[in-house]
Amino acid sequence: MKQRPFLPFTRPTLDEDTIAGVAEVLRSGWITSGPKVKEFEAALSEHCAGRPVRAFNSGTCTLEIALRIAGVGPGDEVITTPLSWVATSNVILEVGARPVFADIDPVTRNLDLECASAAVTPATRAIIPVDLSGLPVDRDRLYGLARAHGLRVVEDAAQAFGSTFGGRAIGSFGDLVSFSFHPNKNITSIEGGCLVMNTPEEARLAEQYRLQGVVRSGPDGMDVERVGGKYNLTDVAARVGLGQLARWAEFKARRHALARRYFQHFEAAGTAALGLELPVADFEHTNWHMFQVVLAEERLTLVRAELMKRLEERGIGTGVHYPAIHLFTLYRQMGWKPGDFPHAEYVGRNTLTLPLFPSMEDADIDYVVTELSALLKAHQR
Numbered sequence: 001m002k003q004r005p006f007l008p009f010t011r012p013t014l015d016e017d018t019i020a021g022v023a024e025v026l027r028s029g030w031i032t033s034g035p036k037v038k039e040f041e042a043a044l045s046e047h048c049a050g051r052p053v054r055a056f057n058s059g060t061c062t063l064e065i066a067l068r069i070a071g072v073g074p075g076d077e078v079i080t081t082p083l084s085w086v087a088t089s090n091v092i093l094e095v096g097a098r099p100v101f102a103d104i105d106p107v108t109r110n111l112d113l114e115c116a117s118a119a120v121t122p123a124t125r126a127i128i129p130v131d132l133s134g135l136p137v138d139r140d141r142l143y144g145l146a147r148a149h150g151l152r153v154v155e156d157a158a159q160a161f162g163s164t165f166g167g168r169a170i171g172s173f174g175d176l177v178s179f180s181f182h183p184n185k186n187i188t189s190i191e192g193g194c195l196v197m198n199t200p201e202e203a204r205l206a207e208q209y210r211l212q213g214v215v216r217s218g219p220d221g222m223d224v225e226r227v228g229g230k231y232n233l234t235d236v237a238a239r240v241g242l243g244q245l246a247r248w249a250e251f252k253a254r255r256h257a258l259a260r261r262y263f264q265h266f267e268a269a270g271t272a273a274l275g276l277e278l279p280v281a282d283f284e285h286t287n288w289h290m291f292q293v294v295l296a297e298e299r300l301t302l303v304r305a306e307l308m309k310r311l312e313e314r315g316i317g318t319g320v321h322y323p324a325i326h327l328f329t330l331y332r333q334m335g336w337k338p339g340d341f342p343h344a345e346y347v348g349r350n351t352l353t354l355p356l357f358p359s360m361e362d363a364d365i366d367y368v369v370t371e372l373s374a375l376l377k378a379h380q381r
């Protein structure tokens with residue numbers, strides 16, 4: 001019998017044109033930040049309705065710099081979700097502010113805006129919503145809340161490139177919007193990210209925070225007014241990003257088709273009977289960055305780690321996105337404890353990311369559903 005090749009939960013799609021383009025940059029004599037970064041920023045700005053966009057070497061520093069641009073610092077509180085990649089709240093600590101978690105909506109698995117609203121205090125300066133798996137947080141309600149309390153919004157749209165709300169691209173409206181181009185995201189620059197801003201002044205600040213606070217003028221003028229870091233993107237990475245950006249819509253369409261197939265097959269397999277919770281069947285807003293099921297822990301006789309191992313033995317890679325942040329040691333030391341955010345904790349314990357990436361075959365979906373269903377059926381309480 002022919003062995004199936006191992007199916008990872010995600011894999012970037014890099015084409016020959018991009019690879020040739022990278023070779024060209026490498027031979028050009030200029031490999032760090034230069035013309036390709038400018039070209040990438042211009043193309044990203046076009047995607048974001050002409051708003052100012054600057055590229056960086058991660059989608060973590062973009063969040064941190066967004067907070068600095070918003071003037072968030074010691075003594076300030078920033079509301080966010082406990083169910084995200086830990087970068088989302090680490091950046092709040094990095095700028096010396098205090099994260100304030102609010103529980104998630106168990107259906108969307110995104111920040112529950114009612115809980116967020118209840119968490120506002122006189123010290124609240126900003127809110128960082130996360131569009132988990134690309135499913136956008138309701139922007140009307142989000143900005144209504146921000147306006148009502150005078151808060152800045154830093155959208156952690158790391159996973160939402162190509163998603164829309166109200167018919168508009170995420171990033172084309174709103175306050176500060178951060179994207180990541182990590183290899184697992186919908187488009188990649190190997191490592192990288194970008195920040196969408198409101199004004200040329202904010203973009204100027206972003207450039208300073210990006211590179212040692214340096215401001216250049218004329219052929220030989222240089223000044224430093226504030227502390228900046230070292231967060232610039234290379235031209236090599238920007239060339240990868242340009243090759244990806246040209247294909248985002250195609251990638252998104254393929255992800256949608258694959259996600260639809262998951263729904264059809266899980267329905268046929270009798271998902272409800274397996275006690276498996278599927279994601280929101282959204283085909284309007286999300287870019288289908290990931291496809292996560294939530295296991296019914298109370299009904300299964302095998303734990304998630306065991307299930308992941310069994311799937312791996314069958315050639316299927318899975319992931320966990322994410323354990324609840326407030327239960328990490330660092331955050332427990334700051335006072336959070338189990339029971340603080342029950343919905344985030346339940347999803348954090350039971351979420352399982354299934355394979356979904358543009359170069360997957362339809363048959364891969366069928367295989368994943370068949371194997372997962374069989375394992376779940378065999379281990380019902």
Ligand SMILES: *Cc1c(COP(=O)(O)O)cnc(C)c1O
Pocket residue numbers: 057058059060061084085087088130156158159180181182191192193
């Ligand atoms: C990936 C990700 C980040 C961080 O992006 P990097 O480019 O890896 O630094 C932040 N927040 C969320 C929600 C992410 O998924």
